[in-house]
Amino acid sequence: MTLRYENVSFTYPGASSGVFDISLEIGRGELLAIIGASGSGKSTILKLLAGFVKPDRGRILIEGAEVSALPPEARRLGVVFQSYALFPHMRLWENVAYPLKVRGMKKEGRRAQALEMLRRVGMDMRADDLPAALSGGQQQRVALARALVFEPRGLLLDEPLSALDAGLRVEMRDEILRVQRSAGIATLLVTHDQEEALSIADKVAVMREGRLIQLGTPRELYETPVNASVASFVGQSNLWPGKIAGAGLVETAIGPLACETHARSPGESVIVFVRPERVEPVDAAGMVEGPGSFSGQAAADRYLGPIRRIDLMVAGGLIRLETHQREPVTAVSIPRDAVRLLPAD
Structure with missing residues (x-):
């Protein structure tokens, strides 16, 4: 059950x-x-696959067959919306069984299948309740059960957790992953929550102005972004303009940094990228001068429980770091292997 886009373009009318x-x-x-x-x-990517809009160019395929011209109901895709879209007058099992009803299954069969799907999401004991009696997380479980009950060829999740509070989002994303893995189904998740995407996705696609900027595993996106745009969008980052000063050295406004320069030539412009958790607090008294060593004063110190997020003002600018250390931080070191060089454009 593969879902594929081939050179797909679509522009909204007008x-x-x-x-x-x-x-x-x-x-x-x-x-x-x-x-x-x-x-x-x-x-828009999700709408194109679901059949809510049709591509101007390119092809959309499900299991190798082109479906670009097919209406949504003919594509056999399960969709979970941000609003859950449960029928308020129907009991939970009736909500889940609705896709089976429109496909002509008899009542006894569709009730049995709906109850089994509710059991898989832990909601079978509430089968005769109305949606109004449920919490947001419980409604999301029912919506997920309804999307999977007719054994779809793919699952589409449109901001499925954005209406939930932070604690429940973590619980529900784990639940979605468990059910998705159990079903073994190709799944497309659209989300504005980077942590959600990085924590459960096999691959993540980064979009900007209608174009695919980078596609990769969560680790690839976080550790090796293709440009400064992706680096700044995915997680926290330090980004400084720089110039290659020589083999293994880059010069920035905050000072020189040791790094792997590869085949870049002296004087070449780059963007220097360092994740805040790779910046290491050091003892100011024992700090060794040289590339990657800096001292300064904290301009901001945010306590976030497990970590502190500190903005350290140094002579040439600002260094962001994240640390478990509880003592004041006035000096840091940026290791050679923490530095990545990105294209200047």
Whole structure:
């Protein structure tokens, strides 16, 4: 059960926004998350696969067959919306069984199948309740059960957890992953929550202005972004303009940093990228002068429980760091292997 986009483009009528030349594939049992700023095109990607809009160019395939011209109901895809979209007058089992009803299954069969799906999401004991009696997280479980009850060829999740509070989002994303893995179904997740995407997705696609900027595993996106745009969007980051000073050395406004320069030439402009958790607090009294060593004063010190997020003002600018250390931080070291060089453009 593979879901595929081949060079797909779509522009909304009377507007210049849309998506352009998108190629993606989601394999059997794989979960692909799409992230991006508002208006980047991530929801349009889902609408194209669901059949809510049709591509201007390119092809959409399910299990190798083109479905670009098919209506949504003919694509056999389960969809979970941000609003859950449960029928308020129907009992839970009736909500879950509704896709089976429209497909002509008899009442006894569809009730049995709906109860089994409710059991899989831990809601079978509430089968005769109405949606109004449920919490947001419970309604989301029922919506997930309804999307999977007819054994769809793919699962589409449109901001499924955005209406839940932070603690419940963590619980429900683990539940979604458990059910998705159990079903072994190709799944597309659209989300604005980077942590959600990085924590459960096999691959993550980053969209910007309707174009796919980077596709990779969560680790690839976090540790080796292709450019400064991805680096700044995914997680926290230090980004400084720099110039190659020589083999293994880059010069920045905050000072020189040792790094792997590869084949770059002296004088070449780059963007220097360092994750805050790779910046190491050191004892100011014993600090060794040289590339990657800095002292300064904390401009901001945010206590976040497990970590502190500190903005350290140094002579040439600002260094962001994250640390478990509780003592005051006035000096830091940036190791050679923490530094990545990105294209200047």
